[in-house]
Amino acid sequence: MGGSAATAQADAYEELTEFLLRPEDDAHPVHEVRECVCRSCGGRVFEVAAMADDTGAVRRTCVACGVHGFIADSAEYWDDEDDAEVCACNCGHEEFAAAVGFSLYDDESDDVRWLYVALRCQSCAEIGVYDDWKIGYGPSGMLLDQV
Secondary structure (H helix, E strand, O other): OOHHHHHHHHHHHHHHHHHHHOOOOOOOOOOEEEEOOOOOOOOOOEEEEEEOOOOOOEEEEEOOOOOEEEOOOHHHHOOOOOOEEEOOOOOOOOOEEEEEEEEEOOOOOOOEEEEEEEEEEOOOOOEEEEEEEEOOOOOOHHHHHOO
């Protein structure tokens, strides 16, 4: 990745992190933020789809190499037979930098209580949470490495 492209991706991750760590009145506090990075090629730009039925399942597809990856435990709930909604920015573009914010339980474990999938549009830089869901089981700390 060239210098300016690497800087742009670092800036995108920094902005996503700041966004996810900002306290929200109606949300659990985020304790950990992890950047989505393609495990195949190291790409950081994705097309993203979420299951339409609010099951808490998100799949990202690397724009550089086309490899699919699931966020957290999404592979367990993803159903290729059901409709998935392709995420699109208000500006109409569908390519994003992505990060996941994790709210952890207040005990000594690293179990995840809730997670938030935030996307930053590659065209206009708008950021938003496109999906979130509760993690109702433990141990679940391994989900922090499944973004």
